[in-house]
Amino acid sequence: MTSPTPVPAELVALAHQLADSARPIAARYFRTGVTVDDKTDQSPVTIADREAETAMRDLLTRHVPEHGVFGEEHGAVRTDADYVWVLDPIDGTKAFITGLPLFGTLIGLFHRGKPVLGIIDQPILQERWLGVEGERSTLNGRPISVRACAGLASAYMYSTAPGMFADGYARPHQALTEKVKLFRWGGDCYAYGLLAAGHVDLVVEADLKLYDYAALIPVITGAGGVITDWKGRPLDMHSEGAVVAAGDPAVHRAALDVLSA
Numbered sequence: 001m002t003s004p005t006p007v008p009a010e011l012v013a014l015a016h017q018l019a020d021s022a023r024p025i026a027a028r029y030f031r032t033g034v035t036v037d038d039k040t041d042q043s044p045v046t047i048a049d050r051e052a053e054t055a056m057r058d059l060l061t062r063h064v065p066e067h068g069v070f071g072e073e074h075g076a077v078r079t080d081a082d083y084v085w086v087l088d089p090i091d092g093t094k095a096f097i098t099g100l101p102l103f104g105t106l107i108g109l110f111h112r113g114k115p116v117l118g119i120i121d122q123p124i125l126q127e128r129w130l131g132v133e134g135e136r137s138t139l140n141g142r143p144i145s146v147r148a149c150a151g152l153a154s155a156y157m158y159s160t161a162p163g164m165f166a167d168g169y170a171r172p173h174q175a176l177t178e179k180v181k182l183f184r185w186g187g188d189c190y191a192y193g194l195l196a197a198g199h200v201d202l203v204v205e206a207d208l209k210l211y212d213y214a215a216l217i218p219v220i221t222g223a224g225g226v227i228t229d230w231k232g233r234p235l236d237m238h239s240e241g242a243v244v245a246a247g248d249p250a251v252h253r254a255a256l257d258v259l260s261a
Contacts, residue, residue, distance in 0.1 A: 004134040007109070007116050011083070012132060014063055015107050015119050021059055022052035022089055022105045023123040030124055031099045044093045049073050052089035052105065060085055072211045084110045084237070086214035092160075092188030101125055102190040108214030113237060118215035120193045129193045131218030139197055146225040146247030147198035152254050155180040157202035158191035164207040169242065172230075172259040176204060179258060192216045192245055196223035201247050202255055206230075208241035220245050226252040230259050 029048035036044045053073045060069055068078035071087040078084070085107065090096050092103030101124035109117035120129040129144075131137040137144055149155050157180045159165075165173045177183040180202065187194070189212075191203045196219050213227075217235055220227040227245040228234060232253075235243065244259065246252035 005111070005116075006134060007111075007132050011064075011109065012117065012130075014059070015109065015117055015130075016128075017059055017063075018056040018085075018087075018107050019105055019119050019121040019128060021055040023121060023126075025052040025055060026090055026096070026103075026105065026123040030096065030101070034097070036097050044097055045073065046090075046093065046097060048096065049090045049093060053087055056085075056087050056089065056107070070210060070214075072209070079237075082112055086110065086211050088189075088211040088215070091212060092190070095186075095188055102186070102188060104189040104193070106189055106211065106215040108211075108217070110214070110237060115214060115217040115235070118218035120189050120215060120219055122190060122193075127193070129196060129219045131196075131215075131220070131222035133218060133222075135222060137196055137219050137222035139193070144197045144223050146196060146220075146223050147201070149201040149246075149248040149251045152176075152179045152251060152258070153181060155201035155251055156182045156184075156199075157204060158184050158187045158194070158200055159204050160188050160191070161185060164205055166207070169206040169230075172261065173204060173206070175261065176202075176255055176258045189216065192220060195225060195245055195247055196220055198223075198247065201251055203245040204243070204255065204259070206242040208243055210237060210239075210241075213239070213241065213243055216243075216245065223247075228252070228256075230256065232256050 068084035
């Protein structure tokens, strides 16, 4: 097995700069009654989403103009580049516009199609998860780890919202919620941070886009967890967005068994 290629320190530093540029924008607009627009898919967007992504893209243009960028609000450029940044300026816009401080800025980096760096940044609570390939994930600079779990009957599980489980996803998801010890709706990207820090055991979702899950992969795996699609396949830039994240590999396998039954 080949060892992972180290992520250049200047790119880790740049990722922090991106998060630093987005954080005050989200904080400035939080709980201010900003105007909410509906996108073509009826999902909400605000000036905070747009300004935060613009700030991050400006930094990328200045420092790494040859890199690709895939952003939720302002589209994709150079996605065939060796390095591609994936940006979600406010993951959890519905939480943001209702005053709930559990949204986050997501920053992911792919190198030749492989996820190598991820940041989950919560601007109001000032919490930042960092995952870098080959390194232990951190929360505000301190190493974190997922926790062991005896089985589904002992597991704490999160999913963001019922509406993401349409078509063939609703019934297996419901079956899984009935097998865990505690199930809660909500969380958006924050739930994955809780999993990486050892507070919950499962996050199961569907209908995610690349910018929703790209940053989560290095954070979860760097904390010792597992994150795949519902068939157990590694997530990449072309995954369909049905995601299972778990702290304990045995719980991950058990969850997949239920979801595929």
